[in-house]
Amino acid sequence: EAGVTQSPTHLIKTRGQQATLRCSPISGHTSVYWYQQALGLGLQFLLWYDEGEERNRGNFPPRFSGRQFPNYSSELNVNALELEDSALYLCASRRQGAGNGYTFGSGTRLTVV
Amino acid sequence: KQEVTQIPAALSVPEGENLVLNCSFTDSAIYNLQWFRQDPGKGLTSLLLIQSSQREQTSGRLNASLDKSSGRSTLYIAASQPGDSATYLCAVGTGANNLFFGTGTRLTVIP
Numbered sequence: 001e002a003g004v005t006q007s008p009t010h011l012i013k014t015r016g017q018q019a020t021l022r023c024s025p026i027s028g029h030t031s032v033y034w035y036q037q038a039l040g041l042g043l044q045f046l047l048w049y050d051e052g053e054e055r056n057r058g059n060f061p062p063r064f065s066g067r068q069f070p071n072y073s074s075e076l077n078v079n080a081l082e083l084e085d086s087a088l089y090l091c092a093s094r095r096q097g098a099g100n101g102y103t104f105g106s107g108t109r110l111t112v113v
Numbered sequence: 114k115q116e117v118t119q120i121p122a123a124l125s126v127p128e129g130e131n132l133v134l135n136c137s138f139t140d141s142a143i144y145n146l147q148w149f150r151q152d153p154g155k156g157l158t159s160l161l162l163i164q165s166s167q168r169e170q171t172s173g174r175l176n177a178s179l180d181k182s183s184g185r186s187t188l189y190i191a192a193s194q195p196g197d198s199a200t201y202l203c204a205v206g207t208g209a210n211n212l213f214f215g216t217g218t219r220l221t222v223i224p
Contacts, residue, residue: 006156031210033210033212042214042215042216042217043202043214045211045212048210050210055210056210056211088154090156090157092157092212094210098144098145098208099144099145099164101145101147101159101162101206102147102159102204102206102212103159104149104156104157104158104159105156106155106156107154107155107156109154
């Protein structure tokens, strides 16, 4: 079974540009979650998508947005990039159900210069 | 709001030693608790998932326990190896699909 795949592995952008990160969940998982892990900080919840809808978002500004496609893959868009957006962005997928665990991808390292 | 704390923040042990990592959480109304491993700059690898109705889970040299009433979980690693060196994170799953992460324990196993 293929795991959660994220692309690209690394991304370098200039301040003010837009970044698009992609995530493909495990087959059969309908929920996709995005987390930000800035250097030296813990994982911060960004967004949760399920069945194509945004279900919840963390305490991040609106320039962080995304969507989920009919095949349950997802993309995260970050507009008007700021230096502090530099971080490891992790995607996780999960089959809905109270007891089911989360499976994470390898992440996208975004560097804003 | 659920708060998850891990002690110690860092741990250094000689190879072969058994060790325990601790995780505590403030709200006992959880669905499950998951232990992850993270290598530097990499994603999270799931180690063990304990449901709220379970007391422990085992996988190889790893054993995780859960005491929901006291808000505690431990990860026991037997016969540690240099390849176990990583950051270990516990995460509590609650309603509304929230996953609350601890601060992590950075483990170094010295050959």
